[in-house]
Amino acid sequence: MLTLTCPYCGIAAEETELQPGGEAHLKRFGPGSSDAEFEAYLFARRNPKGVHFERWRHAYGCGKWFMAARDTATLQVYGTYKAQTPFPTPEIVAAIQHRHPQWRPDFDATSPTPTSAPEGLTQ
Amino acid sequence: MTQTGPFRLPRGGRLIDRAYQLPFRFDGRQMRGVAGDTLASALLANGQLMMGRSFKYHRPRGPIASGAEEPNALLGLGQGGRFEPNQRATTTPLVGGMVTASQNAWPSLNADIGAVNNWLYRFFPAGFYYKTFMHPRPFWKHVFEPIIRRSAGLGKAPTEADPDKYEQAYAHVDVVVVGGGIAGLTAARDAGRDGKSVWLVEQTPHFGGRTPTDHADGQSRVDALLAELRGMENVTLRRATQATGLYDHGYLLVRESLADHDPNAGIPRQRLWRIRAGHVVVATGALERPLSFAGNDVPGVMLASALRDYIDLYGVAPGRRIVVVTNNDDAYRTALAALDAGLKVVAVIDARSTADGALPAAVRARGLRVLTGSAIAGIKGGHAVEAVKICAHSGSGQVTETVDADCVAMSGGWSPVVHLWSHCGGKLNWSDAQTMFAPDPSRPPTGADGNAMASCAGAAAGDLLAAELTGAQAESALMPVWVMPAHATRKMKFKMWLDFQNDVKVSDVELAAQEGYHSVEHTKRYTTLGMATDQGKVSNINGLAVLSKALNQPIPATGTTTFRPPYTPLTLGAIAAEARGETFLPLRKTPMHGWHEAQGAFFEPVGHWRRPYCYPKGGESHGDAVAREIRAVRASVGTLDASTLGKIIVKGPDAGKFLDMMYTGMMSSLPIGKCRYGLICNENGFLIDDGVAARLSDDTWLVHTTTGGAERMHGHFEDWLQCEWWDWKVWTANVTEQWAQVAVVGPKARMLLERLGGMDLSAEALPFMGWAEGQVAGIPARVYRISFSGELSFEVAVPANRGLELWEKLHEAGRDLDVTPYGTEAMHVMRAEKGFIMIGDETDGTVIPQDLGMSWAISKKKSDYIGKRAQERSHMTDPGRWKLVGLESLDGRVLPDGVYAVDEGVNANGQRKVQGRVTSTYLSPTLDRPIAMGLVRHGPQRMGEVLEFPAGGQDSYKARIVDPVFYDKEGSRANG
C-alpha cells in the first residue's frame, strides 16, 4: 500500500487516504477535434512497466489533486508535484534519471502547456 | 506427574509452570495440561500422539513440528460461534477449559472410514482429479462435483457469527524487528542504541527463539539483551504478535493476540496492527526440513528440533526410545537433550560417511551408537512408530538392521524463513554448501525511496549458526539428502511424504516432472505441493529439490514458488475489526432520521444514506403504504425528507462559465432568484447526474445533485477546476449536510406552509422554478418552488439542526389536511407518472441525454461542455439508438423491470434480437393501472406499436408504445 506526500499540505498520506485518478498530463480534446484525437484523449493510456506519471487526489485530506512520478514495477516514488504543472518538473526528471540514467522524457517541457481552455463560450 | 500426563518428564520444561494445572477436552476426553503448555505439548504429555488425519489419504498424523510450520496437528477449537477449524496445536497456548477436536476423521480419529483412500493410494496420484473426472461430461455436474465438494476442504466452517471482538491499530515506527530470537533482540538493541523508535515483534509468547534450548549459556545471553531492551524507552517489545505480511512502502501487517481462546477476558481477541515501518529487520530464524524416507509421516516421526523443544520447553517426551536421523551436526543436539532428560537414544543415523564435529563427538562420548553412511529404509507401525529399519544410505534400501523405537527425530538441514523478505520482492540466492535459499542482500525489497526497506539478520539471513551471537562452535558440513536412501525404490517413494497435509509424496513430484510439468509453479498446482494451510513451510524446498533432480537441473534453475502473505492464516474477524454490525458502514442519517424510525419507516439504502422507502401503518404492506402515500400527496399534501439531495455552492467571477462547462444546458444565463434543471455528463458523453440549480446572487449558484451524486459531483467539479481550468476563479463547497430539506408537495402544500407563516409563498411572489429566502415557522429558510412529482411543490431548506423542528411543525399544522410523510418509492412512482427520468433507472452509464428526449436541456449555443464532443461521435448520433418512450401493458399486469423487447430474427449467437428494454415500471395508484418507461429503437416514431417482452419460460408481456408522460400532460398541477 503506497504512501505519497501531498505537495499541497505536506502530509505523507497512505493509499487509503487517496483517490487514484489515472494518467497525468493528458491534453483535453473537445469539440472540433478529430475522431483520432478524441479517441486517444478518452481511451489511449500508457501502461508502462517503469516510470509513470499519474494523478492522485488527497481525498481524505486537503482535497487537492496532485501528480506523482512513480515506478510501476519497483513502486519507487520519484516525487509528487502540484496538478497545475504542465509537465513533470526538472526536479522530478532529475530524480528519475538519478535512478535510471538512460531515461529520457518524451515530452517537450518548452512547448506551451498541454491544457486547453475552451474558446468562444457564450456567456 | 501423572496428573498432567504420563509423558510429562519428571523435570524440566523451561516454559511451563507445573503448579497451575489446566483441564481441557480433546475429542470428548478430559485431559490436563499445565500453564505454559501449547495444545500440542499438553496432548503429547497425555500420550495423545495422533492429532489428526491427512487431507487426501486420511493417514494418521501426529505433530512433526513445535511451531508455526506445523502441517499435521490441526484441530477444531472452541464451540458454537467461537469454533475455529484448522488451528495449529503447536502454536495454540493451552487455556483452561478449552474444547478441542480432531479433523478429517469420521466416525473417529482411530477408526476413520476415509482412510480407505490410503489403501488406494496408487489410484490417487498427482493430477488424479484432472485425469479422472473428465468423462463422461454430464457426470461432472451430477456425480463428481457433489462428491468432491463433500470431501473438499479441511476442517468444518463455523456456522454461527463470531461473538468475539477484534480491533486494528496503526503505528508508525522507524525500525520493526520481526522475530524475538537472539538475532532479533540484537538488531533491536542496535537500532535502539541509535535512538530510533523500534518495535520488536515475536510470534510466540516468549523471547529468545531457539537460543536458550540450543546453547549452553543461551538463556543468559537472551536475558542480558532483554534487560537492556526493557530499559530503552524508544523500544517496544510485543510478544504473541505475528508479522503476517510485508507490503509496498514498508506497510507491515502484524497480528497481536490479546485474548485468543479466552472469551472471558472481556477485551478484543486479536488486534491487527497496520504498521508503517521505516525499515524492517527480518529476524525470523530458520525452519528445519524433514528427510524423505519411507514412512516419514507415521506419528512419532518429527523434526529433531521439535523433539528438543518438547523436552526442553515443556518437559514432555513424545517417546521413550528415540532414533535420530540426520544429514547434519545440529540434530545431535536432540540426542544430547534426550539423554539429559533420561530418555533412551537407540541410535543416531547419519547419512554422511563421517561425522566428526564437536557435537557428534559429544554424542559418542556419551556412549551412543552413531551409524554413519546410514539411512532409514522404513518405519514399522501405522498409528505410531514401532520400529525403525536401517539401511546404507548409498544403496536402494536393503535393510541391515531393525531397531525398536517409538520416536524418530529427523533433520534434513535448515531453511531460512525468508517469507517477509520475499513478500515484497526481495530476491534469494541458492547456497550449495548449506542447501538453502537465503536472502540476497544486494537485491532487497525496495521502498518509496527506491532503497532497501528490509534487511535480514541471523538465521533468516542465512547465518544458521549465528555463532557470533550464540557462541556456538563451528559445525561440520551437511550433506544434501533429498531422498533417503539415495537409490530408493519406486515403492519406497510412494511412502515418502513431502507435503504432509496435502499428501504429496516424492512419487507425485517425480510423476509430475515425467508428465511434463517443468515449471515449479505448475508442479505446485498439479500436485498441490505447498498449497495446504501451512503453505508448504516444511515441504517446499524438499519438493523443488526432488523436482530439480527429476528434471536433471540444478535447484536454482527450478527456483521457488512465490511467497505470498499471510505467513500464517489471519482471521476474517481481525481483517474486519470494527466494520461489523452497526458500524459495518458509516450509515448516513438525516436530521429527521429518528422521527422516521419512530414512525416505523421501512428504510432503503441510497449510497450510504438510509432513506424511508415508505411508512407502513399497522399491518399495511409496503405496496399499500406507497399507494396510500401517493394518493394523499395527489389529493392533499405530503412531505418528503429530501435532505440527502446533494447541495453544492459554486461561487466566483467564473462560476457561470464553469457551470456552463459542467452542465449540458446554460446555467450562466439563469436569472437571480430562479431555478433551472440541468444535466451533467462525463467526457464520454454519458449522463451521470441531474438536478436543479438555483442562482443565489450575481456570482453564486447552488446546484442540487442526486442523493448518491453529491460527493461524486463535487469531486467532478473540483477535478476540472484544479486540473484543467485552474486559472478560473471559482470556489465550490459541498454543503449537502448543512441543510435539512423537506419537499412539501400536493395541492394543499401552500396552505400548509402558509399556516407556519413567515414568507409570502403565493404564485406571484414565488412562481414555479423560483426560489426565495425568508423564514418558515420562525426558522431561516430557502424555499425552492420545484417539483419532481408534478404537484404544487415547495422544497424548504433550513439549517440541519432545525430540520426536525420544521418537519414536526409541518405535521402538527397539517393534521387536519391529512399531511402524509412519503418515502422514496412514492417519489419514484410519482415521477414516473410524470415521465421524469431517474439517474440509475433510465440511465446506466451508456445513455446520453438525447436518448431520453432531453435535447431541450442541451444548449445549442455553447461551443463546449463536458461530453459535447463525445455526443458528436457517429454512434451517438445514430438515429437507431434506443430512445425513451412510455410503455402501456396490454393485459393490466405490471411489466417486470429490466425485461427486453424482442425483435425479428436472431443474432450471430442464435439469440433473439432485441429492440428495447424496460427502465422503470410501476403500478400507478393515481391512474390505477400499470405504467412503465423504456428505451426502444426509434421509439418516439413508433407510438402505438405493440412490443413483446419475454420474461423467462413461457411467460411473455405485451406493451404498447405511448408518450412517457402518463399524468397531467399539460403540467397544470405544478403551476398551481
Next chain:
Amino acid sequence: MAEALATISQVQDRGMIQIRADLAQAGDAIAEAAGLALPEQGRITTDGNRSLGWMSPDELLLVLPLAETAEALAVLQDALATEHALVLDVSDMRAMFRIQGARALDVLAKLCPADLAAMPDDGLRRTRAAQAACGIWREPGGYALIGFRSVADYLRAILAGAAAPGTGLDPR
C-alpha cells in the same frame, strides 16, 4: 474492569465557518476579521475560545462559540467583500467530538492511519476515522475530532468501541 481509555463526548456548542480564498492575498483580512493569527500549513491557531484551522492551501475553518457564529460570518463576509472568496456557515453539517484522557491517542491510533503522535501541538490533521472523513487537532487534555453530521452515530460508536476498557495499546 478498568476504565475506558478516554471520555468521548459530542460537542454541541461550537459553530464553524468555512473560508475559501487566496490566503496569500486575503490572509491578513481573514486574520483580522477572525481575530486569530493565520495558521501555517497543517496548523491551527487558537486564542481563547476561537480557533482557525488550515484545511487546504485555499481553505480555513474558523471554530468558535455557536452564539458568535452569525456575527463572525457577517464580519468575515464584509472583510472579504472585495475578494474572490467564499464564506459559509457550516456549523450544522459537522459533528464534533472530544476525546479526553491520558490514553486519547490510543483511541485515535485504532481508527486513523495518520501519525498523530508526530503531529505538532498546534497541528490539524485531516484523515479518516475507520471509514469516515475527519479532522483532528489537540485540545487541552486530549483531542477534538470533527466529521460530518450524517455519520455522527457512526463516529460516536467507533470512538466508544476504540476506547473500550482494557484495550490500551501498551505491550502486554
